[in-house]
Amino acid sequence: MTQFAIILAAGASTRMGTCKTSLPWGEGKTLLTYQIEQWLSVDFTPLVVLGSHNSYRQKDCPIGSLTVINPHSKVGKTTSLLTGLQNIPADFEVLAISAVDQPRKAEIYQTLLQAHKDNSALITAPTYEGKMGHPLLFGNDMRSHLQNIREETFGLRQIIKEFYSVIHQVEFNNPSVLIDINTQETYKYQLRIFE
Numbered sequence: 001m002t003q004f005a006i007i008l009a010a011g012a013s014t015r016m017g018t019c020k021t022s023l024p025w026g027e028g029k030t031l032l033t034y035q036i037e038q039w040l041s042v043d044f045t046p047l048v049v050l051g052s053h054n055s056y057r058q059k060d061c062p063i064g065s066l067t068v069i070n071p072h073s074k075v076g077k078t079t080s081l082l083t084g085l086q087n088i089p090a091d092f093e094v095l096a097i098s099a100v101d102q103p104r105k106a107e108i109y110q111t112l113l114q115a116h117k118d119n120s121a122l123i124t125a126p127t128y129e130g131k132m133g134h135p136l137l138f139g140n141d142m143r144s145h146l147q148n149i150r151e152e153t154f155g156l157r158q159i160i161k162e163f164y165s166v167i168h169q170v171e172f173n174n175p176s177v178l179i180d181i182n183t184q185e186t187y188k189y190q191l192r193i194f195e
Contacts, residue, residue, distance in 0.1 A: 002092045003113070005044040005135070006084035007035055009100035010051035010073035015182045020101050021050070021057045023187060026194065031100055031181070032057060036065045038106040042113060044096060047087060049073075049080040078155040085147055091140065097156070098135035101181040103194070108177060112137055112170055121168035123159075126177035132160075132169065133177035 009032060013020045021032040029037070032048065039046040046065040050057055051073035058067045070083040081097065088095065094116060096109070108126065116124035116137045124137040136156070138146060145163075149155045160167070181187050 002089060003044045003094045003096070004088045004092050005039040005046045005096040005098055005109075006081065006088070007032075007039070007046050007048045007098055007100055008077060008080045008084070009054070009057070010049050010070045010080045010083075011077070011100075012051070012053065012074070016101075016184060016187065019054050019057070020181065021054055021060070023181075025103060025191065030060060031103060033060050033062060035098065035100060035103055036062055038104065038109060039096070039098075040064050041106045042109045044094075044109070047084050048100075049084045051080075076155070078149055081149065081155065082147070085143075090143065092143075093140060095138045095140075095143075095146075096135045097138070099180075102134045102179060103181070103190075104135065104176060104179075108172065109135070111172075115168060115170045119168045121166075123163055123167045125167050125169055127169045127171050128173075128175045128177050130171075131178060132167075133172075134180075136160075 009021050023031045025031040025034040036046045048061055048067045049070050052071055055069045061067050068087045070080045072079040112124055122139050122142055126133045145159055
């Protein structure tokens with residue numbers, strides 16, 4: 001089973017005020033290493049997309065993960081996703097797309113993967129109280145659509161809009177599938193809950 005997870009980590013972390021990849025998360029880990037380890041534990045190969053400004057963070061990526069540098073990260077998140085896609089085998093079976101500021105426990109990934117396989121879904125997404133969260137899982141049939149995303153059409157949002165009716169939604173009873181850490185306040189609050 002060829003399962004890959006693109007971890008988008010090339011953002012400038014403007015609102016956070018410090019690079020998110022290096023934020024402490026759990027004992028002796030950073031937000032980045034934590035995420036990579038969670039994906040590895042459910043047999044995904046994580047591919048971390050870093051920017052030129054934080055390319056030195058490659059040293060934090062554990063064995064079993066891949067890294068790639070997106071020199072155009074300032075243009076927008078879409079360029080990072082496309083950079084990641086170019087570095088993943090064309091015959092992948094499942095592709096997860098997650099971001100460094102969306103930490104999740106491995107059980108969430110495992111539940112999504114199982115639902116994705118059981119339903120032979122094109123796209124699988126977690127939801128909490130009807131609100132769609134992350135990460136999204138894609139089947140190989142979605143590859144060409146992913147390769148055609150553009151910043152002008154809001155990247156992945158266009159795919160979600162176009163394929164909304166066929167997205168297999170997995171309801172969780174935990175709001176953690178909606179976490180997006182963009183500010184120091186959110187980070188401190190989520191870290192407290194996590195620990």
